[in-house]
Amino acid sequence: MGDKSYLNRKNIIDILLTLQRKNPISRAEIARLSNLTPATVSRVVTELLKRKILRERGPGVSIGGRRPVLIEFNPEAFYxxxxxxxxxxxxxxxxxxxxxxxxxxxxxxxxxxxKDRIIEWMLTVTKKALSSTSRLIRSKLTGIGVSLSGIIDTNKGLSVFSPSIPNWHNVPIVQLFQNEFHLPVFIENDARAMALAEARYGAGRNYDNFFCINIGHGIGSGIIINKELYRGKTSTAGEFGHMTLVPSGPLCHCGNRGCVEVMAGGHAITASAIRVASSGGNTLIKELVEGDIKKINAEVVALAAKKGDDIALRLLNEVGRYLGIAIANIINLLNPELIVIGGGVSNAGEFFFEEIKNVIKKRAFTTMVNNPEIVTSALGDDASSIGAAALVLSEIISTKGLLNV
Ligand SMILES: [Zn+2]
Structure with a gap:
């Protein structure tokens, strides 16, 4: 293990991982963050500049003396x-x-x-995205990341189970994509992929430790610690949606009762709205779907709330209160710098966030010393797919190196 090529490879990996945490960055800062000597950093950076994996960028901010030249990924090195x-x-x-x-x-x-149709659609979309780029970009494609809901086995490349897809068990996603595209393929849960995207390119860019929640039909989350995803022992960390909120609450598809997801997810909003609308409640929700109760969904409820409908406002306030309680628990547990909220339900409007913030302020014990900012996703609908792509770079750097280094 002590031979020179191993050390060189390890140094290159350490430097590229540091660049992932901060890009652009000065040589001195790389040395500080990676615990490598300035001489080693200088030697490896020169090598990576020569290989066009990194590039230099104009002087950074001076901390006294000459302004340092910044180093960044050459965006065109790989895709x-x-x-x-x-x-x-x-x-x-x-x-x-x-x-x-x-x-x-x-x-x-x-x-x-x-299952077969779904896999076909996934491969078709990949081919479509590839075919509308240039041949040069396709030749420099390093790998493919795939994100989807549910339980993932990242080591075996399996989508073990997804509660939202019928008859979906142990689907060998990595193998299927590798057979088709002959490239390295990696897989991740969609909420964790979203968190990774926000950490690299979005709302969490300038933060080391934050919590990212995806509120769509279901609720998932990703925990970012020191700019990296925290996965836990078997890659299931972040199941925020299945923390128990109400012990005797409605049954969740996971088998438990009163989970965050069943109290505050998109399905929960839809179900409550349908209940109120069909029991003759006087609400704009019914008008927006022209009386067709089957068309009610969380977006319709959000729209009615924005127009000032009392029942829609009450429903979303209740959801905001449950989310606030659950997030307050997370703040007490993790002491994060930031909370990022994404997914369809996060478009519900400012009043929804106000309710979440009010509940957190009342309930989180630590807010007297840490009241983290709560922001919406910067990457919106594309967060999970961008995160799946970002996963490729992280995995390639840490497992294979780039260019067989
Ligand atoms: Zn559950």
């Missing part, structure tokens, strides 16, 4: 693909090393059509 499987659509993106989207493809789907 990354990310595919996200949602319940109603598949999204695919090709990004450069700065997180810019160069190509995007989207397909509306219906997961009830079964």
């Amino acid at each position: 990354l693909a990310g595919i996200d499987l949602g319940i109603t659509k598949v999204t695919g993106v090709i990004i450069d090393l700065h997180g810019n989207i160069l190509s995007k493809a989207k397909l509306d789907i219906d997961v009830s059509e079964g």
